[in-house]
Amino acid sequence: MSGGGRLDFEIRPNPRAVAADEREALLVDPGFGRIFTDHMVTIRYADGKGWYDARVEPRAPISIDPATAVLHYAQEIFEGLKAYRNDDGVTMFRPDANARRFTVSAARMAMPALPEQVFLDSLHKLIEIDREWFPSIPDGSLYLRPFMYASEVFLGVRPALEYLYAVIASPVGAYFAGFVKPVTLWVSQEYTRAAPGGTGAAKCGGNYAASLVALTEAAANGCDQVVYLDAVHREYVDELGGMNVFVVYDDGTLVTPPLNGSILPGITRDSVITLAERAGRRVVERPIAMSQWRSEAASGRIREAFACGTAAVITPIGTVRSAAGDFTMGDGGPGEITMALRQELVDIQRGRAEDPFGWVHRVL
Numbered sequence: 001m002s003g004g005g006r007l008d009f010e011i012r013p014n015p016r017a018v019a020a021d022e023r024e025a026l027l028v029d030p031g032f033g034r035i036f037t038d039h040m041v042t043i044r045y046a047d048g049k050g051w052y053d054a055r056v057e058p059r060a061p062i063s064i065d066p067a068t069a070v071l072h073y074a075q076e077i078f079e080g081l082k083a084y085r086n087d088d089g090v091t092m093f094r095p096d097a098n099a100r101r102f103t104v105s106a107a108r109m110a111m112p113a114l115p116e117q118v119f120l121d122s123l124h125k126l127i128e129i130d131r132e133w134f135p136s137i138p139d140g141s142l143y144l145r146p147f148m149y150a151s152e153v154f155l156g157v158r159p160a161l162e163y164l165y166a167v168i169a170s171p172v173g174a175y176f177a178g179f180v181k182p183v184t185l186w187v188s189q190e191y192t193r194a195a196p197g198g199t200g201a202a203k204c205g206g207n208y209a210a211s212l213v214a215l216t217e218a219a220a221n222g223c224d225q226v227v228y229l230d231a232v233h234r235e236y237v238d239e240l241g242g243m244n245v246f247v248v249y250d251d252g253t254l255v256t257p258p259l260n261g262s263i264l265p266g267i268t269r270d271s272v273i274t275l276a277e278r279a280g281r282r283v284v285e286r287p288i289a290m291s292q293w294r295s296e297a298a299s300g301r302i303r304e305a306f307a308c309g310t311a312a313v314i315t316p317i318g319t320v321r322s323a324a325g326d327f328t329m330g331d332g333g334p335g336e337i338t339m340a341l342r343q344e345l346v347d348i349q350r351g352r353a354e355d356p357f358g359w360v361h362r363v364l
């Protein structure tokens, strides 16, 4: 490691990069998370040695020993953010916030902190070399997936002494197929995703593993996503397991559950709060009881609801379904305030609107 928390990256261009015409064909309709660029970043860590061997190299399978710790004890964290190409260059949205959150997740999972500058540099390097991989479709972007796992070969239970940090990139279109269609949520009564003292506020794969059975249940009930309740009372809304939740009252007030340690502190959530307050709206962070959501949606006090996260940006919630029956926001269509916030956020992200908060980071 050189001074100032920086690393020198060795650049190894891919001799078998995808041909231009083939790449263009892939970028016409990339979907989400199916197509990947030509390169990846890898950086290794060993106890006593620190971070070393920073590389940008051809994207390839990683060969790991069957006794690698992550395969057994799931010591793993990740991040997700998007880079955008517009008329005058390439940008990322709030990558410093992802860098910070990565170190917070690492601390919770007893993993070493990757210096935030190294995290940012790794994204720049990958975008630079894979700059031809931006989809040119209107909603397209380059989704960046930094992650880190325990790479030590050891079956004993303790924090590993070796780690691999990597970044891959995936050209993406819209997350949910079709145009901003409101989603139907399933209220999971049996399963929770995070408990006080647990790992809900860390962006770790284990949280997702724990949530998949509820997602299956949701699909069996005709729903798109799960809304998780708090693990203690099974009454207060936590989040969607990959997106945070807001409800919108008839006076324009936005309410979202407070960061209680079980909720992932979304960067989109934080951006929405800032944008809504700038527009003169009241934003209240307080617990939302499911019974209250139901009765206030029925009475018309709650007019809109939406989920937010990097992948799908802002997605209107149409109907909430549980064993107790369904309830719907307004007429079930996308809410006006929801869609206005979505537009404001997307316009800043894509460089079409002014960025008074310094959220947009220039890459190229």
Ligand SMILES: *Cc1c(COP(=O)(O)O)cnc(C)c1O
Residues within 6 Å of the ligand: 080, 203, 207, 239, 240, 241, 242, 243, 244, 264, 265, 266, 267, 268, 269, 308, 309, 310, 311
């Ligand atoms: C990543 C994630 C979110 C959304 O966070 P953003 O920073 O807005 O993308 C919400 N909940 C969970 C569990 C997540 O992993």
